[in-house]
Amino acid sequence: MKADPTRQLRLLELQSLDTTLTQLNHRAKSLPEHAEIASLRTALEELDSAVVRTSTERGDLQREVRKADNDVQLVRDRAERDRKRLEAGVGSAKDLQGLQHELESLARRQAVLEDAELEVMERAETAESAAEQAQEQHMQTEQRLAELQSRREALIADLESQRAEVASGRAELVEAVGADLVALYDRIRAHSGTAAAALVRRSCGGCNMELGAVELGRIAEADDDEVLRCEDCGRILVRTPESGV
Ligand SMILES: [Zn+2]
Known part of the structure; x- marks a missing residue:
């Protein structure tokens, strides 16, 4: 020596x-932002699937609503045609009686179909708000994640510059020792x-x-x-x- x-x-x-x-x-490694970012990424993955699932449900129910509406419309059109034929009074008394019966049965059928349509419309509305909510949450989480990432970047850059400043004197000390x-x-x-x-x-x-x-x-x-x-x-x-x- x-x-x-x-x-x-x-x-x-x-x-x-x-x-x-x-x-x-140690401070750079133990920034609370690391854990927050990791948990937001997990949350975002779950929200990704929630967005896909709720959008699919919404699409399916929108199709069901169109189908239910179409079913009701078919019955209405049929009843309309029957009423016109009845009003025209063409055909035998038996034919006209048959039309009358059919109109009654179509009215019952229409009521059932309208109830079904109403029910599927309610479900579609629920699905619509669930899809919107999932998208909103996804957007907010993405935004929060971006904020945290840029905050972490700034904190690490600051620690890195402190580190560089401190480390700049090290070579001289090593030499002296x-x-x-x-x-x-x-x-x-x-x-x-x-x-x-x-x-x-x-x-x-x-x-x-x-x-x-x-x-x-x-x-x-x-x-x-x-x-x-x-x-x-x-x-x-x-x-x-x-x-x-
Ligand atoms: Zn000692």
């Missing part, structure tokens, strides 16, 4: 910078999250354990540039003017 006591202080700066980068990454110490730092950081901690009022700033008298005595006698490790957590323990040794 190079004999330069200030590089350990630069190591603390590097640790603080890396902690900030980790926090920024030196490759050997950075290599040790990286190894510890890989499994402990943080690798360097200040010795603060006789305690390790990483795990907060107070150092024993023997250990503190040894530290007091160590060279300024000796790399010390916390006996409890293994982090690199950096002495600062506030360390109390």
Whole structure:
């Protein structure tokens, strides 16, 4: 290791910078917009099928209404023809009596068909509003999804620019700390999250354990540039003017 006591202080700066980068990454990953967008996408898929289903139902019922209307019209036309023939009075008394009977039966048939038409029209109206509602919900959900996506994009771009700004000072710090110490730092950081901690009022700033008298005595006698490790957590323990040794 190079004999330069200030590089350990630069190591603390590097640790603080890396902690900030980790926090920024974590914030980008844990934005509430991620979960909201995922749930809106699921909702939108369900609304897609609802739109298809309700539109199909509406189409089917519109056809049923046209058919029911046509059925009623056929009976009306037939009755109209019968009435004209009856009024013209052409044919035998038996024929005219037959027409009279048919008109009565057509009137009953028409009433039944009109009831059926009314019923299918009501169902068509219900289907119409269900289809409109599904389309409206689909549109609103799409709109909300687009808003959330652009908000998330802006938040991530902002975090990304903060990250770039913080990271811009990193190369210089790595250089100042030196490759050997950075290599040790990286190894510890890989499994402990943080690798360097200040010795603060006789305690390790990483795990907060107070150092024993023997250990503190040894530290007091160590060279300024000796790399010390916390006996409890293994982090690199950096002495600062506030360390109390
Ligand atoms: Zn510790």
